[in-house]
Amino acid sequence: MEGSLGFLFLTFLIIPLPHFFIFCTGHTHSQVRCIDTERRALLTFKQHLIDPSNRLSSWTADGDCCHWVGVVCHNLTAHVHQLHLRTFPPPVWDDSMTDEQYWAQEEAYERSWFGGNYFENTLIPSWIFGLRNLVSLDLSYNDFQGPILVDLQNMTSLRHLDLSENHFNSSIPNWLYSFSHIEFLNLGSNNLQGTISSAIGNLTSAISIDLSYNQLGGKLPRSLGNLCNLREIIVSYNKWSQEISEILESLSGCVSNRLEILDLSYSQLHGHLMDELGGTISSAIGNLTSAISIDLSGNELGGKLPRSLGNLCNLREIRLSSNKWSQEISEILESLSGCLSDRLEILDLSESQLHGHLLDELGVFKNLIQLSFQDNSISGPIPVSLANLPSLTYLDFSNNHINGTLPQNFGQLKNLVKLVLRNNSISSPLPVSFGNLSSLTYLELRNNSISGPRPVSFGNLSSLTYLDLGNNSISGPRPVSFGNLSSLTYLDFECF
Numbered sequence: 001m002e003g004s005l006g007f008l009f010l011t012f013l014i015i016p017l018p019h020f021f022i023f024c025t026g027h028t029h030s031q032v033r034c035i036d037t038e039r040r041a042l043l044t045f046k047q048h049l050i051d052p053s054n055r056l057s058s059w060t061a062d063g064d065c066c067h068w069v070g071v072v073c074h075n076l077t078a079h080v081h082q083l084h085l086r087t088f089p090p091p092v093w094d095d096s097m098t099d100e101q102y103w104a105q106e107e108a109y110e111r112s113w114f115g116g117n118y119f120e121n122t123l124i125p126s127w128i129f130g131l132r133n134l135v136s137l138d139l140s141y142n143d144f145q146g147p148i149l150v151d152l153q154n155m156t157s158l159r160h161l162d163l164s165e166n167h168f169n170s171s172i173p174n175w176l177y178s179f180s181h182i183e184f185l186n187l188g189s190n191n192l193q194g195t196i197s198s199a200i201g202n203l204t205s206a207i208s209i210d211l212s213y214n215q216l217g218g219k220l221p222r223s224l225g226n227l228c229n230l231r232e233i234i235v236s237y238n239k240w241s242q243e244i245s246e247i248l249e250s251l252s253g254c255v256s257n258r259l260e261i262l263d264l265s266y267s268q269l270h271g272h273l274m275d276e277l278g279g280t281i282s283s284a285i286g287n288l289t290s291a292i293s294i295d296l297s298g299n300e301l302g303g304k305l306p307r308s309l310g311n312l313c314n315l316r317e318i319r320l321s322s323n324k325w326s327q328e329i330s331e332i333l334e335s336l337s338g339c340l341s342d343r344l345e346i347l348d349l350s351e352s353q354l355h356g357h358l359l360d361e362l363g364v365f366k367n368l369i370q371l372s373f374q375d376n377s378i379s380g381p382i383p384v385s386l387a388n389l390p391s392l393t394y395l396d397f398s399n400n401h402i403n404g405t406l407p408q409n410f411g412q413l414k415n416l417v418k419l420v421l422r423n424n425s426i427s428s429p430l431p432v433s434f435g436n437l438s439s440l441t442y443l444e445l446r447n448n449s450i451s452g453p454r455p456v457s458f459g460n461l462s463s464l465t466y467l468d469l470g471n472n473s474i475s476g477p478r479p480v481s482f483g484n485l486s487s488l489t490y491l492d493f494e495c496f
């Protein structure tokens with residue numbers, strides 16, 4: 001009914017419309033004009049936004065709302081279909097920024113907020129009333145406060161709902177679980193309370209669910225495992241206080257062979273993936289055959305890692321840091337060396353109570369980009385095979401007991417950007433081949449037992465911005481070539 005009315009409306013518009021008019025409005029891509037009730041709903045909504053930098057200046061009383069900033073109408077029915085009122089994200093601090101630059105960006109971000117005082121007004125009109133046909137609503141990064149708006153409950157056509165990065169502090173309202181068309185649901189980075197209802201199993205169209213960075217607790221409902229279309233579950237930084245095996249069991253439903261991204265990091269999870277006898281408590285993790293990224297870091301997980309992980313042939317990222325695996329590193333690398341080793345790009349096992357030696361098997365992870373083993377008790381030398389990882393970009397082995405010499409072929413790591421070996425027992429002079437690490441910007445070798453002269457080849461490291469060789473036994477005159485290190489913004493003067 002609506003569709004055919006919309007179509008009549010469209011033909012009515014197109015046929016009598018003289019060409020010059022279309023040209024003059026500059027909107028030749030779309031001839032639809034917005035529906036009056038929806039335009040008024042949006043104008044009412046605008047009155048309740050703060051908009052200090054007037055981002056919604058195109059939202060004028062007599063305008064065509066289909067051409068307003070952030071509004072997308074259906075090209076046939078003219079219904080407002082998508083509302084994109086996301087604010088650009090706040091600045092992320094990085095070393096290349098001055099304080100002034102950072103605060104200028106932060107201020108610009110805050111000036112762009114639509115939220116702020118909106119919910120202090122208790123007489124919220126049902127601004128959304130006319131927008132039942134909305135399929136996409138993005139209100140992210142806006143500093144909205146208070147409960148998730150009950151006004152949303154009639155928007156049952158929504159396929160994409162993004163309320164992330166606000167301060168919504170209610171529980172997840174029950175009506176949300178009846179949004180059977182929802183595909184992308186992002187409620188991350190709010191202050192949501194309470195538990196997740198098992199009715200979440202009703203969101204059968206869901207492809208991605210992000211509930212991370214909230215105050216949610218209780219258990220993750222088993223019904224999640226029955227969402228056969230789900231490819232992303234991001235529920236990190238909550239308080240699930242649950243056994244990991246129980247969660248993995250519940251994901252063994254039809255979701256298990258579709259799921260690509262599983263983020264359970266920093267969620268107060270405990271338990272083991274394998275029992276004491278080496279039996280796998282749950283084969284479910286090995287059944288996540290489509291998994292691309294698994295993050296279990298920042299929990300209380302212990303025991304050994306199951307060999308079945310090594311059979312996840314699509315896995316590109318696995319983060320297991322800040323747990324209590326207390327296993328031999330070589331045993332872990334061995335169990336991961338199945339088909340997983342062909343694709344893996346990110347391996348984070350930092351702060352995991354690991355011990356033992358690194359062996360040449362490290363060289364099988366041909367596509368590694370990031371290798372993080374810092375804050376463990378790994379001992380012995382760095383294997384020569386490490387230099388055969390051509391994509392390696394970030395390498396952090398700091399705070400271990402690594403000793404011996406650095407491999408002479410280290411300079412083959414042409415893509416290495418950051419190398420951190422701080423606080424180990426590496427001895428002997430630095431290999432000459434270091435001068436070939438042409439991408440290196442960050443080098444920290446502080447507190448080892450490195451001896452010998454300051455290497456002339458360092459003059460080649462023209463991208464270097466951070467250099468710390470302090471508390472070693474490096475000596476001798478400063479080579480002329482060091483004058484070439486023109487990008488340096490930090491260096492430990494002990495070595496100069």
Ligand SMILES: *[C@@H]1O[C@H](CO)[C@@H](O)[C@H](O)[C@H]1NC(C)=O
Nearest residue numbers: 010029030031074075076077
């Ligand atoms: C309307 O949009 C759909 C999908 O975006 C597109 O396939 C279709 O060709 C468009 N129709 C018209 C009349 O522009």
Ligand SMILES: *[C@@H]1O[C@H](CO)[C@@H](O)[C@H](O)[C@H]1NC(C)=O
Nearest residue numbers: 119145146147168169170193
């Ligand atoms: C939610 O936030 C509002 C506004 O900041 C506050 O008045 C209210 O007490 C909060 N509710 C809860 C449950 O924290």
Ligand SMILES: *[C@@H]1O[C@H](CO)[C@@H](O)[C@H](O)[C@H]1NC(C)=O
Nearest residue numbers: 126128129150151152153154
């Ligand atoms: C939602 O729909 C119900 C009936 O379907 C109606 O009574 C109510 O006013 C609507 N609420 C809003 C906020 O539009």
Ligand SMILES: *[C@@H]1O[C@H](CO)[C@@H](O)[C@H](O)[C@H]1NC(C)=O
Nearest residue numbers: 174175177178179199201202
């Ligand atoms: C979930 O679906 C069941 C059965 O289809 C239904 O009885 C229940 O009311 C639904 N729950 C919600 C919150 O929509």
Ligand SMILES: *[C@@H]1O[C@H](CO)[C@@H](O)[C@H](O)[C@H]1NC(C)=O
Nearest residue numbers: 249252253282283284286287
């Ligand atoms: C994992 O998959 C295998 C083979 O498909 C199946 O026999 C087993 O029951 C699955 N495990 C779980 C926990 O679902």
Ligand SMILES: *[C@@H]1O[C@H](CO)[C@@H](O)[C@H](O)[C@H]1NC(C)=O
Nearest residue numbers: 398399400401422423424447
């Ligand atoms: C350096 O390593 C030793 C053990 O090798 C450890 O006890 C110490 O805490 C580490 N220092 C820092 C700053 O992490």
Ligand SMILES: *[C@@H]1O[C@H](CO)[C@@H](O)[C@H](O)[C@H]1NC(C)=O
Nearest residue numbers: 379380381401402403404405
């Ligand atoms: C490295 O440390 C191990 C003990 O962890 C020791 O047996 C070995 O001799 C050391 N190697 C060197 C070159 O210092």
Ligand SMILES: *[C@@H]1O[C@H](CO)[C@@H](O)[C@H](O)[C@H]1NC(C)=O
Nearest residue numbers: 409411412432433434435436
């Ligand atoms: C540096 O790389 C070049 C080209 O790949 C190579 O010929 C040279 O031997 C390398 N130098 C050292 C010291 O490894």
Ligand SMILES: *[C@@H]1O[C@H](CO)[C@@H](O)[C@H](O)[C@H]1NC(C)=O
Nearest residue numbers: 432433434435436438457460
């Ligand atoms: C310095 O870099 C050049 C070109 O990249 C390379 O040919 C040379 O071998 C490097 N020198 C050292 C000492 O690594």
Ligand SMILES: *[C@@H]1O[C@H](CO)[C@@H](O)[C@H](O)[C@H]1NC(C)=O
Nearest residue numbers: 422423424425446447448471
């Ligand atoms: C430096 O290393 C020594 C052992 O080699 C360790 O005792 C000391 O704590 C380390 N210092 C720092 C600041 O990490």
Ligand SMILES: *[C@@H]1O[C@H](CO)[C@@H](O)[C@H](O)[C@H]1NC(C)=O
Nearest residue numbers: 423446447448449470471472
């Ligand atoms: C410097 O190294 C020596 C010897 O390894 C160690 O005893 C000392 O604690 C280190 N100093 C600092 C500040 O790390």
Ligand SMILES: *[C@@H]1O[C@H](CO)[C@@H](O)[C@H](O)[C@H]1NC(C)=O
Nearest residue numbers: 456459460480481482483484
């Ligand atoms: C310093 O850089 C210049 C230009 O890149 C190069 O020609 C010269 O050989 C370098 N000097 C040393 C000592 O590396």
